[in-house]
Amino acid sequence: MPSKVSSSSKDGNSPKISEATVSRLPAYYRALSQLADAAQVRVSSEELAALTGVSSAMLRKDLSHLGSYGTRGVGYEVEFLRYQISREMGLNHDWSVVIVGVGNLGRALAHYGGFGSRGFRVVALVDADQTLIGTKVKCGAEGKTVELLVHALSDLEDVIKETNARLGVVATPADSAQVVSDRLVKAGIRSILNFAPVHLSVPEGVDVRKVDLASELQILAFHEQRKAV
Amino acid sequence: MPSKVSSSSKDGNSPKISEATVSRLPAYYRALSQLADAAQVRVSSEELAALTGVSSAMLRKDLSHLGSYGTRGVGYEVEFLRYQISREMGLNHDWSVVIVGVGNLGRALAHYGGFGSRGFRVVALVDADQTLIGTKVKCGAEGKTVELLVHALSDLEDVIKETNARLGVVATPADSAQVVSDRLVKAGIRSILNFAPVHLSVPEGVDVRKVDLASELQILAFHEQRKAV
């Protein structure tokens, strides 16, 4: 599993909900959204578990950490549960995202429709390449395309301040990723999604999640190799 | 982490190496490659652990599962350890990859340089969109670009047979992902990397790893929300 949080906050008040559970909430939320679109009103733990690929016991335990939102003998109300999860995850307000590195991957991420529909808005693109700076890139899915100007890496701090971005995406080559990460942190970003194939070291209180495409294939290859004959 | 393997093979003979360990081997391999490029000969568990963001104890335990490749009081030979890991992971021969879905993400993956340098070769592109079929797409990083023809989804089985692809990448919209997955499996693919935001159900013996970009951001947003004032 693209795995994956490194440092983390030690909050203090919230009911304490385990990292394993948090990592599954997005899948529950997605499945519930599908069910809501299909106008389904209720769902059982068994059914929702099947949709998300977990066991029903695990699903119930996960949900029990958020609160007691089901009805024994009946199941869960789709819309209500969906709302509770979205609230718990902070999806009721939009999150602004800055993408650093506008290569193939950065552009694909900017275009990616899945963000907008799930509470994320790409508000800024930044790159070090002089030939890209100043060009415009289409952002968002069909419905809501916006053209964004590619800003110079040297303006990173200003761009973050102006756009109020709180999530940073590193889609640069490996050798500039640490430098970019340092500057994101210095500019106030405390949540980073890293696509560069290197480990980013960040100060306490900053979260990094890593997505390494080649690693994922390597892990598959490992298992594939073991499949006899 | 982008978490993540669903079904798995129950091999039978190999020394049994845990999923957690397997998921970290690619990072060790990458770091060792960097060190080798920098002509470093030896490395300690402490140093390699720092490069990959794990504890030195965990690194040593992970490596001990592969065999006893270090020297007490000295450390590990970079090149030798790198070779052992690459062998264990099946990186000594190339893996052929078929990408289904040539949208923005599919194209970005095709272009992605990180694959070629780590033992993967994109050998086929497939899409259902008539306007894309027959067009050519550049594949690979600067050094080794190849143009690949986009094949029709209806030819999927033939394409897999001809190219001998063993790894499948699903980069389609969510609503076609399960159908595509079924056809990949029917065509003999038993290792799938899924970028579509849905759970794929596959028969016993087929591995699926999921990378869900929006989920990653949601997990970050969850933690971000908790960071007090």
Place this chain on the structure above:
DNA sequence: GTTTGTGAAGGCATTCACAGCT
């Protein structure tokens, strides 16, 4: 003295199984 390799201990996550509601 230094660093690996590893049993033992500890912590976390998942599964079991059933009590508690509807």
Place this chain on the structure above:
DNA sequence: AGCTGTGAATGCCTTCACAAAC
């Protein structure tokens, strides 16, 4: 009768701490 919520049990992964090897 049906399904959720949850303690208890199990299993897995990580950390500790030190003996073994250089």
